[in-house]
Amino acid sequence: MSKKSFRQAINEALRQEMQRDPRVILMGEDIAGGQGGSAGVVDAWGGVLGVTKGLYTEFGAERVFDTPISEASYIGAAVGAAATGLRPVAELMFVDFVGCCLDQIMNQAAKFRYMFGGKARTPLVIRAMYGAGFNAAAQHSQALYPLFTHIPGLKVVVPSSPYEAKGLLIEAIRDDDPVIFLENKVMYDDEEEVPDEPYSIPFGEANLTREGDDVTIVAFGRMVNFANEAADRLEKDGISCTVIDPRTTSPLDSATILECVEDTGRLVIVDESSPRCNMATDVAALVAEQAFDALKAPIRQVVPPHTPVPFATVLEKLYLPDAARIESAVRSVMAYKKAKQDA
Amino acid sequence: MTDLITPITMPKFGLAMTEGKITSWNIPSGAQVEAGQEIADIETTKITNGYESPASGTLRRQIATEGETLPVGALLGVLAEPAVSDADIDAFIAKFQADFSSDSAADTQADHAEPIMVSVGDLTLRVQEAGQGDATPVLFIHGFGGDLGNWMLNQNALSTDRRTVSFDLPGHGGSSKNVGDGTPAGFAATTAALLDKLEITSVHVVGHSLGGAIALELAKTCPQKVASLSLIAPAGLGQGINMDFIDGFISADRRKTLELVLNYLVHDKTLISRKMVEDIIRFKRLDGALQGLQTIAKACFPNGRQAEDLRPVLTSFAGPAQIIWGEADEIISPNDARNLPDTIPVTLLPQTGHMPQLEKAADVNAALIKLAK
Known part of the structure; x- marks a missing residue:
């Protein structure tokens, strides 16, 4: 047990679940550090605010990869990967970008289990930053969790601290339904005691x-x-x-x-x-x-x-x-x- | 006149405590107090405890206000006889505060030993060491669902002239969650391996509840390692066990329901703090923790009874042994301490539940120190 930041807690949850389950993969814009481009520096970024840093180095290009700047394509790919056996964690960067891929989330991922008579599972996590107070202006500051809450078939997580974030993200990755996991970008440096071991916090329990x-x-x-x-x-x-x-x-x-x-x-x-x-x-x-x-x-x-x-x-x-x-x-x-x- | 003035300072309840909050003063400023009288309630991150006055006198000043959080050693109040002048008390307070601010940083650094992780076979155990000296070391073994924090009010008291060790059993606290077969014998084997790893050849063993049964198993298999046995509300001496506690501890996943279960542990229910309940909920969320507890419960208490009778081990144990039990224990009846040989003293503590080491720490420490002499 030691003090960890919100950012470290999320990173640790991802790392421990990737160690535990080879089906867990990460995809998103700049999460691996631009290794897809010829002049890219490997593991330079870890996402715009550094949450996934180190994971590319530990798990390699097959499990941590940068995507084109096309939410429609990579969120769609993540939904397909989840439906066919992987457990992808896709990073949407700012949740404000959901407009570009809402069909993939709302009409596909959220509907599969229901429309295929319970025979399809979509164990997908979409991580995204939300929230004002970061001076990021109107297109990068919204708190859109009500939008997802409105859609049956999605689970929506809004963690309030580092301890909560780690346990809820592990629960999200182990969940067989699509989960929208929203991280307040102002909280990444908040710190508190977080167990080193993996643990999960059940959903729907205040x-x-x-x-x-x-x-x-x-x-x-x-x-x-x-x-x-x-x-x-x-x-x-x-x-x-x-x-x-x-x-x-x-x-x-x-x-x-x-x-x-x-x-x-x-x-x-x-x-x-x-x-x-x-x-x-x-x-x-x-x-x-x-x-x-x-x-x-x-x-x-x-x-x-x-x-x-x-x-x-x-x-x-x-x-x-x-x-x-x-x-x-x-x-x-x-x-x-x-x-x-x-x- | 400073020798007539007694400072009341923030106590240190356990190794990890660095600060405490004074939740209430139980006596007003100007009142007469006796040594040992509870004068304030102090809340730490682990428990809320009554604070007993270190001396008799008049409470001349309350320095700390209710709700205030202060570091260990900080001045809470001042005791003195009425003859001492206000000016002398002011001077005493001024000097204390000046000295305290300069010393406190160094002090907290020195005392604040963190637990270490020790590999024993395939397992990693969280171990808290304290003290040094030539006297035979003391080993503390906690019970079902506990952890090394159960000894927070005891380990320091035993550490003045010797090395002391507390640890989290497999499946508990920060140790590996693999509990093996979950029997006291299995845990005793791990405990023996830990002692070897720490290069301790002979040790006074203090075991609480299930830890008492583990201590007895250790005495059975490795008698040469066990210098004495102090068994606090131990398992292994009778058949009865409060299964509402065991089952409830495993199944309760909300604070409200778990708090009711934890109330069985103590006579003074106010000792069960919010933080204590929360810590146990957090422990149970760790991967493997719940399965570990289930395995232990099944192995140790099949059909709602204690599986193993370790009375013969105790009666044939060659070294000194003692039993300490709370009269109001709601988990294992103190009647289990009956019909033991006269050579084994039994300390029964009135108005005390299943955790005398927390509820009556001073009495328990005195008994432990006496046997470890």
Whole structure:
């Protein structure tokens, strides 16, 4: 056990699964370091932010290879490889590029098991970076997990820490269905204790990072850290929060969310994806429909405005939810109860 | 007047502890306290524990505030008689803080020995060594589902004049997850091989629960290696075993359900911290961990009973031996310590569950030190 970064945790998960299972291969743009070109330097990059670095050197060109800049072709190839016996992990670089290969994911990979009467398996993982806060502008900053969550047949993972990332990626690689694994690009240098041994974290099982009596906060990916920060500050003022990290948006651990809301009676949802039809609206609908009687205050969503992610640093900062905004949302649902009692 | 002032400092619960959080003061500033009285609750990354006052006196100052996290050795409060002036106390605090900030960096470096990985045959074992000196070394063997962290409040106390070794059994903690046949005899063979690897020829053996049965197997097969036996709530002396604990430990995969199972371990249920539950869940997620536990449970407790009777080993053991048991043990009944020869002292601890080494560390350490003299 030692401290590892989010980046190292993901690299270690890939390496250990490649060691364990020869069917696991990696493909994507620049993940091997341009060895496909004549002037390329072998293993120079490891993907744009260095996540796969070292794997080409360890496993060679047959199992780690660069693809043309054509998402439609290599994601399609990965889907085919999965359907015919390999366990590919394809890196989509920025999730914003999914537009180029959505048919391969949505109409092919996600449908095979269902349309072939359960006889086809597609053990595919698509890794991609998501999220704002990196100054990467509107075409490289989106948090598109709701888009995939919407499609039956896909599993969608949004890890919130290095420990979570390693265990969930190993689970993703061992899963027989297509899994979209989304990494917040701002988190790659986050560090925490991560076991050296392989381990897997089951899908659809939420993690409670804080347990409290007053307010339930459901947060996704990087937002879990902000929610924890807000919860710790609120704790000092006597407001105790439960923080739920669902880990996967599909399947979603709705039982845990409902259970916690029934205990606390108040719900704040933190989601950095665009606010219409996102995870916040999904969870809000779930709770409004199934735990309405438990609610002591309106559900609050802490989400960005419905606009492309701005490039300007000051605007991007305003765009993204943060601990202060979560804190004030929690205070507002707490205050709501008071106003009602006074009346 | 500084000799009349006693600093209360952040204790070190175990080798890995570098800092602790004071979760609550149990007595107000200005109150009279007796030595041994629990004056505060301190939370570490592993457990929350009551902190017993090192001396009697008036709690003149609470330096640490509730919720504050401080390094080991940091000043939490000051005890002194009412006769000591406030000015003297202020001066004492100022001097302590000045000395502490300059010393603390060097201290934490020296104490913070990390576990090492040791190859024994095909296995890799995580081993925590401490202490040095001429006295016969001490070996700690944990129980089912445990790890070397179970000895966090004990290993240091035994390490003042000797080498001490704790380790993760195969299938546990950071050791290889291959448990072999999962029997105490199998684990004893691995333990003997570890001692050979560490070039330890004779050792005081402390075994807890299933580790007690392993200690007995070791005494059976390698009596020359075993200088004494200290068995804490050991398996091997009776047939009963709380299978709700064993089965629940294996099957519970959520924090809520596992916490209920872990409550069987202790009399004071508040000792089971969130972090402890989380650590066990994380351990069980490791590749092979769950299968290992299942193999052990099947081999050691078939049909819900303990498989092996090791009483004859204990009664015929030539060296000194002792039994330590919590009266409120909910996993293995302390009645199993009955009808042993008078030469084997039995320490029964009131209001103590299955883990006396954590719940009543001071009593257990005193008994261990006494036998290892």
